[in-house]
Amino acid sequence: MDRYQELLKKTAVAGQEQLLRFWNELSDAEREELAAQIEAIDFSVMANLIREYVLNKPKTEIPDDLGPAPYFPLVPRDAEQAALYKRAIERGVELLKAGKVSCLTVAGGQGTRLGFDGPKGTYPIGPVTGRPLFRYFAESIRRAGEKFGRPLTWYIMTSLLNREATEKFFLENNFFGLKPEQVFFFTQGTMPACGYDGKLLLATKSSLSLSPDGHGGTLLALRRSGALDRMAKEGVDYLSYFQVDNPLVPVVSPLFLGLHDLENSEMSAIMLAKTGPFEKLGNFCVTKGRLEIIEYSDLPAELAESRNPDGSLRFIAGSPAIHMISRSFIEHLTAGGSLKLPWHRADKKVPYVDEQGNPVKPESPNAVKLESFIFDAMPLAKRTMVLEGERRSIFAPTKNPTGVDSVESCREMLIDRDARRLEAAGVKIPRTADGKVDAKIELSPLAVFDDEDAVAYVKAHGLTEIARGAELCLE
Numbered sequence: 001m002d003r004y005q006e007l008l009k010k011t012a013v014a015g016q017e018q019l020l021r022f023w024n025e026l027s028d029a030e031r032e033e034l035a036a037q038i039e040a041i042d043f044s045v046m047a048n049l050i051r052e053y054v055l056n057k058p059k060t061e062i063p064d065d066l067g068p069a070p071y072f073p074l075v076p077r078d079a080e081q082a083a084l085y086k087r088a089i090e091r092g093v094e095l096l097k098a099g100k101v102s103c104l105t106v107a108g109g110q111g112t113r114l115g116f117d118g119p120k121g122t123y124p125i126g127p128v129t130g131r132p133l134f135r136y137f138a139e140s141i142r143r144a145g146e147k148f149g150r151p152l153t154w155y156i157m158t159s160l161l162n163r164e165a166t167e168k169f170f171l172e173n174n175f176f177g178l179k180p181e182q183v184f185f186f187t188q189g190t191m192p193a194c195g196y197d198g199k200l201l202l203a204t205k206s207s208l209s210l211s212p213d214g215h216g217g218t219l220l221a222l223r224r225s226g227a228l229d230r231m232a233k234e235g236v237d238y239l240s241y242f243q244v245d246n247p248l249v250p251v252v253s254p255l256f257l258g259l260h261d262l263e264n265s266e267m268s269a270i271m272l273a274k275t276g277p278f279e280k281l282g283n284f285c286v287t288k289g290r291l292e293i294i295e296y297s298d299l300p301a302e303l304a305e306s307r308n309p310d311g312s313l314r315f316i317a318g319s320p321a322i323h324m325i326s327r328s329f330i331e332h333l334t335a336g337g338s339l340k341l342p343w344h345r346a347d348k349k350v351p352y353v354d355e356q357g358n359p360v361k362p363e364s365p366n367a368v369k370l371e372s373f374i375f376d377a378m379p380l381a382k383r384t385m386v387l388e389g390e391r392r393s394i395f396a397p398t399k400n401p402t403g404v405d406s407v408e409s410c411r412e413m414l415i416d417r418d419a420r421r422l423e424a425a426g427v428k429i430p431r432t433a434d435g436k437v438d439a440k441i442e443l444s445p446l447a448v449f450d451d452e453d454a455v456a457y458v459k460a461h462g463l464t465e466i467a468r469g470a471e472l473c474l475e
Ligand code: UTP
Pocket: 106, 107, 108, 109, 110, 111, 112, 113, 114, 120, 157, 188, 212, 213, 214, 215, 242, 243, 244, 245, 371, 399
């Protein structure tokens, strides 16, 4: 059977022969490209996925017994819990000093809402200097390594679409002072986009329309890339997981790490008190004793709006996508070289070539992309742990250019966090009548990683006051 016949047979299993429509027009190299993409797909699995998620719209089943998940509160409930938090911080510091932790950033998304040309991590978010997102994390990781006396390895997940540009950015910036071997790039898997008629789309005559398979792809990609092996070799047991668009996140937190360890948790999460019933965050829930995260779009309104006797939201716990994950858990989950997480359907505008080979840029959604989510691994863990975080200190997502969760709101929160750190260290901060910081401040994470560093910095530099309207970066 020649190559064409083989590919035809493979695609026909799922009624996808249209992918070979332009075969006769392609050069040898183009045929090779298309053939490799087709060969990477299991078409019988794909046929089932298309039936389940594209031709039908699956509804998330909401279990009858769904309740809010228990969590460790921001402020310890009593003396016993306060003692536990103290022990956890000590344990976290011990683990950091022993080199048991690495950082993991997921940076494979397409950042469509931000509409920025380039990997999101290269976005100049710093309010004063335009310090890029990647630089925020790199400098925090450097400083944390200094502080705890053990350099941290940084795992960065990219996609096929942005791997090259991401690595180039690190090279051009000398890895922001990290040793190149401290940074481990790996690439997540892809999924083909599917038109509403159930046919996979061609992006060009010789390539499928492929997109990253969601941050749930992280776990398998960690195994396939050799990252898990490297962690094992380095004696690293825990991954501190965060997203590329949240420069406010502490890259490692002793309390979170220590509690994860003391609670024997396999996968832990930070939760934030939601700003309202419909805030666009996943909801930490529990069913039959198991933790489950229900997407905001799937939580029925009557549950989202239900309240406790004191008026607070019953389903208060939202997910900012900050996790602590044990290596042993990922090894166990991906042991057979595969991992089944549920798929989530997203309706998107996906450019394609039509039957005549003309490129089409749709004005409205025309296709389904399937993604898996990292939080869906939590119900698979034997033990989990959820800890409340303080929103203004850890979560400033950069999703949009303006408005909610935007570049603007993120910069404002960075300034506010840095100002509070200086204020707590005794520096007078100018504020407007409504309490907003009346200056632009940016603290280099290399100089100030945490509150303790802020105190030392202020003392060392004899800083007493920031002038109203000042614009300054403290390095
Ligand atoms: P989002 O779901 O916010 O997606 O990703 P996004 O790609 O950044 O932005 P939009 O939705 O296209 O506007 C949350 C985090 O997960 C990562 C992103 O890079 C971001 O850090 N991610 C998302 C991946 O690493 N891979 C994916 O396939 C999807």
